[in-house]
Amino acid sequence: MNLIYRDGSENFYMRKEVEGNQITVCVTNLKSLWRSRMTQDDILGLFRRQNPLLQAKSEWIMTYVHSCLDSKESSTCVKVDDTNKTLSLNLVNQASEVKVKLHLILHIQDDQEFFREVTNPLVAVVIQLMDQRSKLLALVKSKDLELREYKLEGAEITRKNVETSDVMEKEFLNESLFRIPGQDSDQPTLHGAESESRPFTNIC
Numbered sequence: 001m002n003l004i005y006r007d008g009s010e011n012f013y014m015r016k017e018v019e020g021n022q023i024t025v026c027v028t029n030l031k032s033l034w035r036s037r038m039t040q041d042d043i044l045g046l047f048r049r050q051n052p053l054l055q056a057k058s059e060w061i062m063t064y065v066h067s068c069l070d071s072k073e074s075s076t077c078v079k080v081d082d083t084n085k086t087l088s089l090n091l092v093n094q095a096s097e098v099k100v101k102l103h104l105i106l107h108i109q110d111d112q113e114f115f116r117e118v119t120n121p122l123v124a125v126v127i128q129l130m131d132q133r134s135k136l137l138a139l140v141k142s143k144d145l146e147l148r149e150y151k152l153e154g155a156e157i158t159r160k161n162v163e164t165s166d167v168m169e170k171e172f173l174n175e176s177l178f179r180i181p182g183q184d185s186d187q188p189t190l191h192g193a194e195s196e197s198r199p200f201t202n203i204c
Contacts, residue, residue, distance in 0.1 A: 002070075005078040012078045014089075016069045025069065026117065027078065027087055027106055033114045034080075034087040034106035051100055068093050068102055084108060 005012040010029050017024040023043060026035045038046070040062060047061050056064075068091050077090040087106040092099060109117070 004076045007078065014069070016066070018066075023065075025089070025104060025106065027089060028114075028118055030118065032080075032084060033109040033117055035109050035113075036089075036104050036106040046104075047102060050103055054100060064093075064100065065102060068100075 001013045001015045003011055004014045004027070012027055012029050014025065014027045017026075021040050022037055023040070024035060024037045026033060028034070040058075043065055044058055044061055047065060071093070075092040077088075077092075079088040079090075080086075081088070085108045087108075089104040089106060091102045091104075093101075
């Protein structure tokens with residue numbers, strides 16, 4: 001998933017998925033999900049209508065559209081209608097001396113689709129990260145114990161610049177406190193041990 005647009009404290013993320021002759025584009029602000037599915041012929045027709053001055057072969061157009069959707073260099077504008085049912089996605093890029101644009105209309109998805117495409121992958125990533133962190137902490141603490149046993153047997157660390165103190169799990173977790181971007185300063189921070197947040201990867 002790529003961050004494509006910021007509107008104040010609200011971030012919009014986009015993912016493109018290709019399956020056969022069909023391209024799916026999804027955009028989410030982590031509260032709602034909008035989607036558009038198009039065939040290659042749909043995209044070619046849309047692109048040519050929106051860029052009548054640009055004469056190009058179909059292969060070039062499709063390569064350019066994919067590049068535009070994947071690139072962070074495009075000038076992107078996102079606008080949600082007042083009813084929240086549609087999202088207007090405008091991508092503008094410069095091809096040679098001609099400004100090329102792609103305007104897509106995405107439609108709101110229901111709660112079940114939002115859970116499947118956003119919430120469920122996000123929770124899976126959080127669980128995986130928490131498991132990885134637990135295993136890493138256990139490994140580091142076992143290394144601390146191993147070094148402590150070496151010292152009890154009379155061994156010394158000659159390079160003082162690499163000597164470290166034992167890892168204290170509580171202090172480590174306290175240092176891992178983070179605040180959700182855009183939240184008010186008086187709202188509580190999230191603790192790494194209980195809660196983590198990360199957008200779903202490679203959206204849609």
